[in-house]
Structures are given as C-alpha cells and as structure tokens.
Amino acid sequence: MDSQVNSLRHFQQHSRLHFIGQWKTRMEDTFKQLFAERPEWNHGKLYQQNLFIHIDMDAFFCNVQLAKPEHAHLRSLPVGIAAGKFNSDISSCNYLARGYGIHAGMYVNAAKEICPDLQILGYDLAACEAVALQLYRLIFSRFQNRANISVEVYSIDEVVIATDTADYELALDVCHQIRSDLRELSGCTASCGVAPNIMLARIATKSAKTGWCSGHSPRGDWTSSSALPFSSIHGVGVSTLNKVTQLLISKHLLSRHSDTVYCADVQALTKEHLQESLGRKAGETFYKLCRGEDSRVVVRTGDLAEKTELGKGIPNSVGSSMNYAVRPTCVEDIWKIALQLVEDSCVKLDRYNLVAHGARVTLLERHPLHPKQPQKYMGRGKCIELHVSIKFAHPLSGSASREMLSEVQRVVVPLLVSNRDTTDEDRAKQLGLDTADDRTIWTITLSDVNEVLIPDIRGMTVQLTGLKEIGAVQQTEKQMRTEKGQMSLLAAFSAKRKNRRRDAFTASVYGADTRE
Numbered sequence: 001m002d003s004q005v006n007s008l009r010h011f012q013q014h015s016r017l018h019f020i021g022q023w024k025t026r027m028e029d030t031f032k033q034l035f036a037e038r039p040e041w042n043h044g045k046l047y048q049q050n051l052f053i054h055i056d057m058d059a060f061f062c063n064v065q066l067a068k069p070e071h072a073h074l075r076s077l078p079v080g081i082a083a084g085k086f087n088s089d090i091s092s093c094n095y096l097a098r099g100y101g102i103h104a105g106m107y108v109n110a111a112k113e114i115c116p117d118l119q120i121l122g123y124d125l126a127a128c129e130a131v132a133l134q135l136y137r138l139i140f141s142r143f144q145n146r147a148n149i150s151v152e153v154y155s156i157d158e159v160v161i162a163t164d165t166a167d168y169e170l171a172l173d174v175c176h177q178i179r180s181d182l183r184e185l186s187g188c189t190a191s192c193g194v195a196p197n198i199m200l201a202r203i204a205t206k207s208a209k210t211g212w213c214s215g216h217s218p219r220g221d222w223t224s225s226s227a228l229p230f231s232s233i234h235g236v237g238v239s240t241l242n243k244v245t246q247l248l249i250s251k252h253l254l255s256r257h258s259d260t261v262y263c264a265d266v267q268a269l270t271k272e273h274l275q276e277s278l279g280r281k282a283g284e285t286f287y288k289l290c291r292g293e294d295s296r297v298v299v300r301t302g303d304l305a306e307k308t309e310l311g312k313g314i315p316n317s318v319g320s321s322m323n324y325a326v327r328p329t330c331v332e333d334i335w336k337i338a339l340q341l342v343e344d345s346c347v348k349l350d351r352y353n354l355v356a357h358g359a360r361v362t363l364l365e366r367h368p369l370h371p372k373q374p375q376k377y378m379g380r381g382k383c384i385e386l387h388v389s390i391k392f393a394h395p396l397s398g399s400a401s402r403e404m405l406s407e408v409q410r411v412v413v414p415l416l417v418s419n420r421d422t423t424d425e426d427r428a429k430q431l432g433l434d435t436a437d438d439r440t441i442w443t444i445t446l447s448d449v450n451e452v453l454i455p456d457i458r459g460m461t462v463q464l465t466g467l468k469e470i471g472a473v474q475q476t477e478k479q480m481r482t483e484k485g486q487m488s489l490l491a492a493f494s495a496k497r498k499n500r501r502r503d504a505f506t507a508s509v510y511g512a513d514t515r516e
Helices: 008-014 016-021 023-037 060-066 069-074 108-114 125-143 168-186 198-207 238-250 263-267 271-278 280-289 304-309 331-351 401-415 424-430 470-515
Strands: 051-057 079-081 119-121 149-155 158-163 190-195 213-215 318-322 354-366 383-396 441-444 457-465
Touching: 008 318, 008 331, 016 023, 023 125, 023 149, 051 125, 051 168, 051 198, 060 069, 060 079, 060 125, 069 119, 125 149, 125 158, 125 168, 168 190, 190 198, 238 263, 238 271, 238 280, 271 280, 318 331, 318 354, 331 354, 331 401, 331 457, 354 401, 383 401, 383 457, 401 457
Parallel strands: 079 119, 190 213, 383 441
Antiparallel strands: 051 158, 051 190, 149 158, 318 457, 354 383, 354 457
C-alpha cells in the first residue's frame, strides 16, 4: 500500500472518476487517428445541422460487466458496480437494482440494507473503453453514404450527432441499426433520441424505453414543450428547480402545493425574472430552453480548428487533482504530491501549445469534526477546502515545471504546520463549521485560515490559469519590443535635437562674448 499512498500515477490508473474526466480529451486524439485510418468517415465541418441524435448507453458500467459470459448468471439479479464490497460507493446499477431504490452514489452497505440480494461487481475500465470505441465506429459506418454527420463525445457513455439530412425516418432507421449492431457485438444496450435540437433529442432519449429509440419528429408539434416537466430539461438540477419554484410562488404563478413545475409555468416568467434568480447567462438559457429553443450545435470531436473557430479550442485552465490515498506525514510529502500535479498539468499545457500566467492551488484538509479514517478506505472523507491564487512574474510554458513548483511552494509554505495546539472542536468553532450541515466540502477563505495541518491534508489540486497560445504571447512580446525600440529611437532622436539646440545656443552666446 505504501507505493499507492501520495501517488498520482496510481490514483489515475485506478480512479474511475479520472478515467471519465479524461475521456473527452483522449477521444480528441482517438478521432484524429480514426479519421486518418478511414478518411471517408471525416465529413469535415457540417455547415447545416438539421437533425440531432442523442445516444446514451444504458447503465453502462454495469451492462459492460453483465455482458460477459462469466456473469451471465447475474443478469436476472439486482447488480451494482463499486470498487469495494462494503464501504465503497456505487457508480452504476442495473434497472432491477434501481427498482429497489438503489442509485449511483449510494454506499454498498446502505444499498444492501434495502436489497440484501444485491450483487456487487468491480470496474472493468478497459472493457468499457472497448465498447465505447465500438459505438463510435458503428456510428460512422452506419451513416456512411446515407448522411453527413458531426460527432461530439459528451462522455464515455454519451454522444451527440448532428446530421445534414432533414429525413427524420432515415435518422431513426440508422439509430435502430446502430443499437441492434451494438447489442450483437458487445451485449450492451443504448437508448437514442432524434429531434431538431439537442435539448429535445435528450428529452427524446429519456422517453425512449431502455435499448430503444424515440424522437420528436419535425412533422409533429415538437415546439410545444409546455407540457414537459421543467426538470426534464438537461441542466435543471435541484438548486435550479428550487429557485425557479420559489420565484413562481412569489409571483403567484404557482401554488405552494403543486407537485410538478412544467415548462408552461416557467414560460410565464420574463427573461429578466429568470436572470435575477439564476444569473444572467443561466436565466437566458433556461428562458429559451423551456420554450423548446436550443441554438447549440455539435462541435466535432477531433477537430481542434473547429473548436477554436467556435471559441472552444483553448481551455480557460488546465490542471490535475488527487484526492484519494493522500496521506502526507511531512512537508516533503506535500512537495512530492505538488510536483506530480504540476508536471501532469504541464503535459496538458503542452498539448494545447499554451503558456500560463498564473495558478490556483486547492488544499483539502480533514473536517475537524470528522474521523481521520473515513468510511471509504484511504478516501478523502469530509473536508474543508482552501484556494490560493498565484500570479507568475512572466508567462510559463510546460517546460517550466520546476519554476511553477517553486511558485506553489512560495505561497503554500506559510500555511503548513506539523501540529497545532487547538482541539478539533475549537477549530470547528473558529471556522464557523456547523455540525448539522451535511455537506461533503466546506469552502474556507484565506482570511479565515492561517494554518493547514500536514497530516490532515486529504487532497490537492494544481490548476494553471490565464492561458494564452504561445504564438500569441510571442507576437505580443515582439510588438512590445518593437514599440519599446521605437520609443527608444524616438527618445534618442529627441535627445539629439535637444543637444543640437543647446549647442547652437551655447555657440551663439560664446560668439556674442567674443565680438564684445
């Protein structure tokens, strides 16, 4: 276990969340390779996106395992996927398990209390990757010679396709073929939704039976979204729904006893009302979505030029994080973790040919009122979170990892202590932590914290910010040097003229003295 502690490499190799989080980035390279192998699948930029197809793999991690012959005897039983048999959280479960009320994020022990027959299987990330790649190849091959498409990978189990065809029946037919072929090849099922925009395609997927296809036909009354529950719109979470519900009640547009908020209810609100409650951007977005209006387009995975053209090519930040098996005992352990995170972030910086103007370091410290050994073995547990911002003296590229580490050390060192005199209870009071608050992470500002206990650190993130393309920075520097040179030249010219005037004045004075 010692080799696993404080090791970013081990964390990344075994972390499901890291695997999922890096999927879209990895698929950029995979699709480029796919297009090189099969040029006929590369349709270029799709200027006309008429129909959208949303494909969602059903209970993906679970179905990948149940598709294996050695697990055939479990297919009629409730099954969940987790890293451990007891204190791990469930990431995926089949529909039989969901019927008992089991869901993703539930601990295995709690799930077995409501379903004693629940079977737990581990992850097979390699098999999940193989099935996802099968799906992508099927999409390109089945649409070949039938319609031009753009494919955008949303996650490992979700993809959105735009087509230039307006033939709804053709799109639905191809979806049926893809679904059927995928089941035959992998044993896994997928649900598909077809509609004139991305939002409605997602809703169509939800309304499809497991492993089937559904759609909002352009010939139907697809623009009438009034009867849809507002919560059916992707992106409407608990917080957004609560804010909109309270807003409707305050405007006397909804009864306090209403069980469901429909899009028709939200349509009665003005855009300004939604923006006041949800923020400018979110308010405008949901104002349109509740009316069935969605102007988003598919941005091709594997086409950096198109992403750049649409303003999505250069990320706002790149970073690396570790929050499992983090157990430092001394300051050297902290720098070991920090160096791994900085170097991993620099790889991502080089990938996009960028430089960073700053960084943001996040430290997770054990919540003082929660045990040192959390329920999940070597897990993070409940923590307080602290952010520290850094501004570099000059832009740094991926080759400057040691200089970045020095900057991290400069701002973090003053915070680190090996022990503290105050009790956990006193520290909780100092930080204003409420024991009744059931959050997992409590964000604390620098003004409230003057020390972080090294043995209690449970996670760390290094995020590089202020990203610019190297070429753009070099051009700016060149322009600044040119302007500086021009200013120096102008200053020299002005000084020379000034000297000439002074010499002329001196000569005239001396000349006058001589004549006298």
